Amino acid sequence: MEALLHRCEGQSALFDPLHFAERIAALDRLEVILDLAEGTDETTNDKALLGRAQALTSQLQAANNALFVELRSEIQSGNGHAALGRWISASQDQGTEIKPGLSYDWRDDLVTGILELEEPDSPPVHPGGEMVFYQPTPARHIFEMLSSLNLGADDVLIDLGSGLGHVPLLAAITTPAQCIGIELEPAYIESARRCATDLGVSNVDFVTEDVSQADLSNLSRATVFYLYTPFTGTLLTTVLGKLRDQALCRSIRIAAFGPCVEALAAKEWLETQSPSQSERIAVFFSRG
Template sequence: MNAELIMVISEIQSDISAIENDTTLYEEINFDKRANTIDFIDFHIFDRIEGLQQNTESNKKLDILKQQAEKIKFRLEEIDINLFKKIRQNITAGISLPFKYLIDKYIGAASSNINQPDKIGYDNLDAFVNGLLAYKEIPEPTLDRASEMVFYQQTPARIIFELTQLAQLTPDDIFFDIGSGVGQVGILVNLISKATTYGIEYEPAYCNYAIACASQLNLANVNFINSDALKGDYSKGTVFFMYTPFEGRMLNDMLLILQKEAQKRPIRIFTYGPCSPYVVMHNWLNCVNGDGNSLYKLYEFRSLDN
């Protein structure tokens, strides 16, 4: 075994020992630190071990280190599984703490990302939300998308928190997520604000998944409807959200539908992604928090009667 290999193996062993001996990682409350450590195991321990295994002869020491790391990762993930199970039970029973409090408690410093403008990608807040809300693997779609429909992409959790903060939703609001995918936006908005939410989703497998997620949490005021968004009933809606569910003529037709609703009552529309620069061009809407041209900023639009 050459000196360089010995040194790398020693570094890996030292990293594994440091994780194993850090008792704070095994305290339920330290989800954020645990998530960072699991990423470190995946991308700095497993990756190095696998790289060495591909470029060296069979080495028993590497096999032992990989087994140690796998056991530690499994133990850390078990803590999170039990944590999510406990929180879900409390939500189902109606005895959970305010959801924002739970986020601050378990995510800690990572929750500050909620107010970071133009941040790109996902973070530990998404890992927490995914672990809490997902009851099984997300299903594969069963229908072909129309040419102007955009493929499903999860809304970053920080954007949903920012939305509820900007919208100041109340239990009297009726919130619509247009193109709701597997339902995380509608569920989170309800958990944070208690507003009644509706998700309109074209793909039945996603819609059924969302219904099951809301059902397991006993959320009576969270609703998902399997429908073409252009055929939805929006007559009760007060706040609408679109994470660019479609483009072109479909997006224009959706805005025409919402414009007709705005003629009956004031409405607000929140957008995220490539649809925002298109929405800002419509003169029946006023963008109240920017120019509408960033793809990575949440925008609020109000109908001119609002």
């Protein structure tokens, strides 16, 4: 612990707002140390080290909070594209392939700090069966999708089963597209709407609805649909049927994550430019 503390305390770059990923890594290490130390008999020397570890943790958290306040204020002034766009490109500029899969990383801490989305106090009323419980798409996949979709002012993105609304919120903050989240659980919708209002984001809307019964007037506006496997089985088949009806009227793109990618890859009315895999977001185009 002494060596880690010494290294972190002497590293002034750790407090640079842009060194968020490094701060999160240091905070994770400090948390492990503080957890291990809890409940053990402490010598005077240990107490002094623990005090330093707690002080460093507070300073690093304060640096993160300052960054969140700055980014929220940029978004509130209508500069969300520049404010978050920087992080999206920085996150992809490291020359390495983004990590596939469901794990979360510093980008999720960043998004959580900026959006301040609140999980509902009471457990969601989840009907179960073919409907999948809430789990957010890892932020690095959302960032990669937003870079590749290149959404413009004429685009309308609909997240089918939007949970707390990360995808429509991030898309609305960083692009001029209209973004809509459709979600069954009213408490998630309430949290997502609160976030949009607090951040002054006006190109996003949230609808409490069962996607399988979704109002066609909403679906018919979409140019891009997003699904992080909100349901399976016959429900998924029904909704994909609705999307196919939409694709008969105009070109659409469908971005998908998780097990539903396999179902989409099997549809002859869709094509994709790269081999689709469920561990990354796959983008499909309706055949003309």
